[in-house]
Amino acid sequence: MHTYSQTVTFPTTAYRRLLVASAAVTYLHILAGTSLLLHMVAGVLIAISGAGAWFYRDASPWVRNPPMIALALLALHLLFSVAAIQADMPLLAAVAHPSLAALIWACLIISAVALWVPDEHAQQRAGGRAVQQWRRYRGLVFGTTLSAWALLPLGAGVASQSAPLAAAYHTALLLVLLLTLTVLWQTWRTRRRDRLMLGLAGLAGGLVLAQASIETVWASSAQAPTLTQGVHMPPTIILLGTLVVLSILALRRPIPAVAEASGRTQRRAAAAEKQPTLLSDYISLTKPKVISLLLVTTLGAMFITGEGMPSVALVFWTLLGGYLAAGGAGAINCAFDKNIDVNMGRTSRRPVPSGRISPRNALLFGLVLVALAFAVLATFTTMLAAVLAMVGVVYYAVIYTRWLKPNTWHNIVIGGGAGSLPPLVGWAAVTGTLTLPAVVLFLIIFYWTPPHFWALALVKEKDYARARVPMLPVVAGSEETRWQIWLYSWQMFALTLLPVALGAMGGIYLVAAVVLGGLFLRDAWAVWRQGEQQHIWRLYKYSLLYLALLFAAMVLDRVILM
């Protein structure tokens, strides 16, 4: 393997050879010589830009500072290159060389864009939803840009051929992929009329998607170039440039206040006017949104059993069976809960309370789905998975709905067991048995359910009181509920660390559990101490995201560190 210093010294000798007519010159010498010449030309021009910025005193800080910073970085860059030759520190220098170059490049882009694009910052009125949206958008774009930049040192670090660095690089690439796609989605959502920004976000999304797919294909091919050869650099540099331009645009162009923010409200109004069809009514009986979260936990559990990757067919049948079982239980719940749902704003528009589907038909529909679920799971997965799914159905549709919910304020705590079963179904579908880590998964969701659901119950307290459902806020009041949320959040947090203590999970999961759990506790603390509607609502929404991300982290941990 060549060392980094070769890439620096080689051009120098190559350039000397080019000047001596008699020496043998290869294609590589010409390339290296050209590289060195270009380096020098660019270096001189950057120095001139930096000096020019110093004298352009009228310019705004965004125009004036970056070229001067670039000049300082250039000096640092030169220092590293010289140090690399003299002290032969291949890794450190190989990491520093492209990362510093990219920073210098970013400085030039920032200043150039700032000179071109007028700053509309002052046009945004203070306060309001659009301002908050804009602040979040900027944070998102900056974070994405920073992560994309981190790919350069990480990717170059892989030159040391160390496995943890390669894993870190691939994790970072996945993160950048997710972030960039989020940026694209948010750009579409908040400012799709801005063709330039939408185009840049689209370009970034396409680039990172292409890079991730190429690396995925390479990962399974023996002849593919390795990361050590630096093939990842050009696409990463282009991605970084695109994101830098997007960042500075995001800073200078506020999100339009009314024009597009109301798109969702309009769609909602349109959806409310439209009469639902019979088919969509039956689908809504299965509560598809709740089920999607349950299925994430099933899917997550399937990947972390320690028996390697489950087959695509097994995943398909398990998820189908899981959907049918949970959907059937949901439909039966809708049939039984008619009298409660009628009295609640949140549920009064459901098909059964509004009279579009009779309770009898909903019950029949639910039972058919449950029977199908048993058949699918027992035939294509394992009997234990099928039996566990049936336990979940009875638990939710009978024990929770008929017995716990109308009678005791413990309904959510004990009833949470039903929602905690999906990972066990996934686990049993793969292994045919249940072991201690599976039980821990069950417990995590069991302790997650009360803070999650009580947050909703706090927001909808009046609804539950009117329907005479003894939810904790109705029975014990808001303060006691908020205190219980805080306590249960801590128990949940402690339980999420258990998989690491048991040796079932590694470092990636630990970091994710601590960070995600810390955010959960922060929100739960705000609910307990301040308890405004906005805090409660935020905890409720975050708790949904939290569970999905926690299970995603488990999968990532096992896939990478296995």
Add this chain to the structure above:
Amino acid sequence: MRDDNLNTKNKRLGMILGLVALLMFVVMLVWAYQYMSLPT
């Protein structure tokens, strides 16, 4: 009027800086390409 002049001047400066950035981009590509082609 003064604003217009300033605007034109800024755009010209921005273009020049953009060209420097473009050159720098080429430098990085050539460097990466050379890094890739060196015998391992």
